[in-house]
Amino acid sequence: MSDIIRINRVSKTFGEGASMVTAMEDVSLTIKAGEFIVFLGPSGCGKSTLLRMIAGLSDTSRGSIMVDGRAVDGRDPSVGMVFQTYTSFPWLTVQDNIGFGLDLANTGSRARTEKVDSLLKRVSLTRFAKSYPSQLSGGMQQRVAIARALAVEPQILLMDEPFGALDALTRVEMQTFLLDLWSQDQKTVIFVTHDIDEAMLLADRIVVFSPHPGRIAEIIDVDIPHPRTIDETEREDFDRLRHRLRRLLFSMAKNAA
Amino acid sequence: MANSVEKQANVIGAPFGAHSPKRLGGADLFAIRRPLPRTVSVVLSVSFFVLLFAGWMVISATGMVSDFFLPSPSQVLRSAWEMYTEKGFLWDIAISIYRVFVGFCIAASVALPLGLMMGSVQFFRSLLEPCLAFTRYMPATAFIPLLVLWLGIDDAQKFSVIVVGTFFTLTLMVMVSTTAVSLTLIEAAIMLGAKPKQLIFKVILPAAKPAIFNDLRIVLGWAWTYIVIAEIVAASSGVGYVILSASRFMDTATIFVGIISIGIIGLISDLLFNISGRYLFPYLQRTRS
Ligand SMILES: Nc1ncnc2c1ncn2[C@@H]1O[C@H](COP(=O)(O)OP(=O)(O)O)[C@@H](O)[C@H]1O
Numbered sequence A: 001m002s003d004i005i006r007i008n009r010v011s012k013t014f015g016e017g018a019s020m021v022t023a024m025e026d027v028s029l030t031i032k033a034g035e036f037i038v039f040l041g042p043s044g045c046g047k048s049t050l051l052r053m054i055a056g057l058s059d060t061s062r063g064s065i066m067v068d069g070r071a072v073d074g075r076d077p078s079v080g081m082v083f084q085t086y087t088s089f090p091w092l093t094v095q096d097n098i099g100f101g102l103d104l105a106n107t108g109s110r111a112r113t114e115k116v117d118s119l120l121k122r123v124s125l126t127r128f129a130k131s132y133p134s135q136l137s138g139g140m141q142q143r144v145a146i147a148r149a150l151a152v153e154p155q156i157l158l159m160d161e162p163f164g165a166l167d168a169l170t171r172v173e174m175q176t177f178l179l180d181l182w183s184q185d186q187k188t189v190i191f192v193t194h195d196i197d198e199a200m201l202l203a204d205r206i207v208v209f210s211p212h213p214g215r216i217a218e219i220i221d222v223d224i225p226h227p228r229t230i231d232e233t234e235r236e237d238f239d240r241l242r243h244r245l246r247r248l249l250f251s252m253a254k255n256a257a
Numbered sequence B: 001m002a003n004s005v006e007k008q009a010n011v012i013g014a015p016f017g018a019h020s021p022k023r024l025g026g027a028d029l030f031a032i033r034r035p036l037p038r039t040v041s042v043v044l045s046v047s048f049f050v051l052l053f054a055g056w057m058v059i060s061a062t063g064m065v066s067d068f069f070l071p072s073p074s075q076v077l078r079s080a081w082e083m084y085t086e087k088g089f090l091w092d093i094a095i096s097i098y099r100v101f102v103g104f105c106i107a108a109s110v111a112l113p114l115g116l117m118m119g120s121v122q123f124f125r126s127l128l129e130p131c132l133a134f135t136r137y138m139p140a141t142a143f144i145p146l147l148v149l150w151l152g153i154d155d156a157q158k159f160s161v162i163v164v165g166t167f168f169t170l171t172l173m174v175m176v177s178t179t180a181v182s183l184t185l186i187e188a189a190i191m192l193g194a195k196p197k198q199l200i201f202k203v204i205l206p207a208a209k210p211a212i213f214n215d216l217r218i219v220l221g222w223a224w225t226y227i228v229i230a231e232i233v234a235a236s237s238g239v240g241y242v243i244l245s246a247s248r249f250m251d252t253a254t255i256f257v258g259i260i261s262i263g264i265i266g267l268i269s270d271l272l273f274n275i276s277g278r279y280l281f282p283y284l285q286r287t288r289s
């Protein structure tokens, strides 16, 4: 598979002079097309910062990021994003939220309707097409956000703790749903989390970050074949991996203290 | 999210909370942030008006205060009847409403786009905010003599008093409401391909609209203060003029009718805002299916 994202010696600082914070230092990473990558690490280690730089929402201080062979310079149509907080537009119905990106691009009404309908079906929200986001549960809102991002057909989907605000049960449901979706169209996904089980269930590769300043501590291949279900997280090899990740994260917490 | 929607719903006049308590002991009536059943709320609101009215009746019936200073309710009612049926007070009200409406529309038609731009683009904010904040603290009423000199005592002067009184603050309020739109919402739209112009008109404006609508409602109330002052200073018609003429004849009952009428107009305009708010922003109703 070809490399779709190349992160080359990227650093990021915020502020100037005495109040300068180094959020990320000398991070390099190459991601192949179709990979499911998880960024794992304690909060404050720069996961969001790196994701925003890949998205073009924030500039790098040093180093470069290439997406699909182009240096990142603002938003790239091949990159979509799902945020942790609910970002559905409250004044638009579910179907208009999903069609938002298509409307911005003046997509013809036939194509738009077809696209929105098929996405509604994929995220099982057809029944709620005309509801407003405030009438939906958290899990449904994040499905709207995912459908809305997919509508403009990005090759790469960036997800910043998208299930972080959901209850445990809904969260597992959404993880399974996401794996399903991913197995159907093999987009490249970068998924940020600080939840070890979530990382193991989803990832082809887990990139573990350490804080102060944000660095890549380790990159771990998850050799458990897809499709995975929540039952498989009970398996022995999962247990070994879980222990390894825990030790890694705990040692960071100790170093920080 | 549910939270922020609730906040916005409160802004357009929705009640305290969504559910009603099951029992209503004495303590529950004063519970913090606990909604009351609608009937109880209505009874409370009405009884306070009744209480005020009763207190007024008692004070004038006992003659504690001379009815030269405090006319009795019956005097005021009689005066109101005369003013509305014989003296053409409705015409004065219509003139005042017209002046408020035109003045307020002029102010809002500039304040809305300006506030929107200042809240969206730092360039405009840095350029204009200090100047507006400075001007805002100059009392509009102090401009009246100047405006009379410049514009005479015609309607143009009335409009200008209202514009001076409302424009600066309204612009700043719209700016604040615009700035309150969450950055993540804007970034989500950027990631869907929104260009700057689309961000302003398809994201920031609709997101800020309920709050801006509330700004308009509040500032319209102030416009009434300014129109009465402007009419008291120099006019030959309007509610303020009627109040001033009545004071020359020491006709306190007429003054009362004028003041109370403005209060009622304020209530009605609030009600209209609330009703149209419910119509304009149906998504703020917190129905969960
Ligand atoms: N806009 C910003 N201004 C200043 N500091 C920031 C900003 N964004 C992030 N940081 C800092 O950068 C570090 C990494 O933050 P972040 O990327 O949000 O971490 P994570 O997503 O892993 O929790 C933190 O120390 C945070 O305080």
Ligand SMILES: [Mg+2]
Residues within 6 Å of the ligand: A047, A048, A049, A160
């Ligand atoms: Mg984060």
